[in-house]
Amino acid sequence: MARDYYDVLGVSRDADQDELQQAFRRLARQNHPDVNKDPAAEERFKEINEAYSALSDPELRKRYDRFGEDFRRVPEDWEQRVGAGVGGSGGRTGRGRRATWTAEGTDVGGGFGGGGFEGIDIEDLLGGMFGGRGRGPRVARTAGADQEAELPLTVEEAYRGGRKEITLNGPEGPRSYTVTIPPGVNDGRRIRLTGEGGRGLGDGAPGDLYLVVRLLPHPLFRVHGRNIHVDLKLAPWEAALGATVPVATPGGESKVTVPPGSSSGRRLRLRGQGMPDPAGHPGDLFAEVKIMVPPRLSDRERELFSELATSSTFDPRRAPTDDGGGRR
Incomplete structure (x- = not known):
């Protein structure tokens, strides 16, 4: 059953x-x-x-509630043929229970109200008098399921935006797509490809495919929201005397002015050079000072460092801690 x-x-x-x-x-x-x-x-x-x-379907549901699994073999004018509205709910229930109607209104099949058709067996009526298979089940119009896939991007690709070709493996094999990436797209952003999801049923529209952006780790850049952080490597004399030095950004090389007396950890801000935002203000780029020393010293360098060590009164272990100021 x-x-x-x-x-x-x-x-x-x-x-x-x-x-x-x-x-x-x-x-x-x-x-x-x-x-x-x-x-x-x-x-x-x-x-x-x-x-x-x-x-x-209200009409099919009404027939199913009355006749159970035999409902598809019942003709559309069944109410006229078996006495619609005569005070009972004979026949099969939705649970498939068999019943027989008698003229006295007694359900000899057990427990249902009477009808007024003496000695008619509903199962025989359906199977013989109206024999043959009814129409098959209709296919409901159902929209296809939405689907998701990851879209890995480098920081530079996310910064610039543009068109990108990708290939995804689906149930029907590999499929290629051309995706338009908005400039400044951030990690976790979903890009919708309308109609590229699961197939619909019947005349149902296909679902959508959502590509979830995942920014790949980068050797230079660290992205936090729309702000970008990058290490700014300086020689000791550049940090001490101040300098204008190049700094890498996703959009290409830029310049940053280092104030004199900058210690490691100091952040220098380049306004508007973070991730773009077409709907608002771009983020900032923060260059964090990292003082580097020569791995090997020439004789002259060693002489100069020795002279500095002898003449300087600076004690880094007692100096005030840089509070990260000097941003521009």
Whole structure:
């Protein structure tokens, strides 16, 4: 015996159309073959669709509630043929229970109200008098499931934006797409490709494909929101005397002025040179000072450093800590 349609959808027998639709969409998305790779999912999907096809049609639902799994073999004028509205609910119930109507209104099959058709066996009526298979289950119009895939980007690609060719492996094999990337797209942003998701059922529209941006680790840049952080390597004399030095940005090399007396950890801000934002203000780029020393000293360098060590009164262990100021 086929499963009860209400049980298939997980709804009560008095569920309204909204409840039926919500249950169907939830179950259909969970079991759609494009989404669920369980071999049994396709059969569950067909069962769910068949149940919804019947219960979402008021006339078919009325016949199903009266005749159960035999409802598709009942002619459309069944109410006129078997006495509509004569005070009973004979025949099969949605649970498939057999009943027989008598002229006295007694259900000799057990427990249902009378009808007024003496000695008529509903199962014989359906199977003989109106024999033959009825129309098959209709295919409900169902939108395809939305799908997601990751879109890895370098910091430079996210900064510039533009068009990018990608290939994704799907249920039907590899598919290539041309994606338009907005300038300044950040990690976690979803880019929608309309109609490129799961296939719809019947005349249902296909779902959408969402590409989730994932910024790849970069050897230079660290992205925090729309701000970009980069290390600014300085020689000891550049940090002590001040200098104008080049600094790398995703958009190309720029220049930054280092104030005299800059210690490691000091952040220098380049306004507006972070990630772009077409809908607002761009982020900033922060260059963090890192003082580097020569790995090997020439004789002259050693002489100069020795002279500095002898003549300087600076004690880095007692000097005030740089508070990270000097931003511009």
